Amino acid sequence: MYDILNLYEEYYDSKNPLVCLDEKPKQLLKDKRKSIPMKPGNPEKCDYEYVGNGTANVFMAVEFKAGKGVTQITERRTMKDFAQFVKILVNENYSEAEVIRLLRVISISIRKSHSTKHSAKRKQSGSWTR
Template sequence: MWCVKEIDNEYRKRMYKILKLYSEPYNPKYPIICFDEKHKQLISDVKNKIPMKPGSPEKYDYEYKRNGTANIFVAVDFKGGERDITVTDRRTKKDFALYIKHLVNNVFPEAKKLRIIMDNLNTHTYRSILETFEFNEAVELISKLTFYYTPKHASWLNIAEIEINAMDTQCTGRRIINKKLLINETTAYKNNRNKNKCKIKWNFTKNDADKKLSKYYINI
C-alpha cells in the first residue's frame, strides 16, 4: 500500500467491492474464497544441520543446493475455516483452470457459486478455463464462479496473503528438499488448520479505508 501515491476511481471501485464482500454474513452456498499462489524454491543442505537443543535453535550452513522450484496454490474460505493447498510444478493457464475445477468439484462441492478474490495475473481469467476444457464443460464450470480482482498494488486486500504468511511461519518458510516433502508438509499444515476450523477475522471496512486512504484519492 505504501508504494501507491495515488488511488484512482478504478482502485476505489474494486476495493469497495471486495470490502463489501468481506462484510457479508457467511453463506456456505456462496462462499467467499481468497486465492493466491506462492513460488517455492526447493533447496537441500550441502552440510549437515546442527540439531536444535534446549536454549539453542537449529543451525544450518549458508551453502545450499538448488533442486528446482514448485508452485503452491492456496485458497481459503476465511469465514468457514476451510482452506485448500495444492502443489504443482508450474502455474500456467492450464494449471490455474485445473485448480479452479478442483475447488468447485472437490473442495466446495455443495456450494452453488464460488466468489473468488484474486490478483490480476494474466492466467487468472475465465479464458484460461475456456482454453483448457471442452466448451460445454468450461461454460458449466464458469457458471459456478464469479471472479473479483484486487486493484493493482493492493495485495493487502487479499486475505489469502494472510493465510500464506501463516503457512510460511508454520511450514514453508524454511528449506524444503523436494516436491514430495513440500506436499507432505503443506498437507499436514492444511489438515491441521481445517481440523481446528481456523478462521481469519477481517476488521478493515469501507469507512476505515476512507479515513486512512482518502488523502491519496484522485478523480473524486
C-alpha cells in the same frame, strides 16, 4: 477496493462462499552441508549455505469465514494447472455451492497488486462458468 472490503463484511452463506485464491512460485533448496547435531549444552549447528533444488508452485484457496483452506503443489505454474485447481475446488470442495465467488490477487508490473472478482456458477452437468 471498497467493493472488495464490502464482500468481507457480508454474512457467511455456504451456498455462496467467498473464496480467496493465490499462487506463488517457490524455489526448492537443500543444505550444502550436513548440520552438526545438538549435544547436551550445545545447540544444533547449521550452515547458512544452500544448493538450489528446482522450483515448485503453490496454489492456495482460503474461505476465511468458514475456516477452510485448500492447498495444491504443482511442478509448474501454467493456466492448465490453475484451471485444474479451480476444477478441484468446484467439484470436490464446493460441490454443494450454488455460486462460488472467487477473489484472486493478480500482480502486474504497473501496480504492485490489485484484485479482481470472478464468480463460478454451477451448471446441471457439474461444470462451472465465469
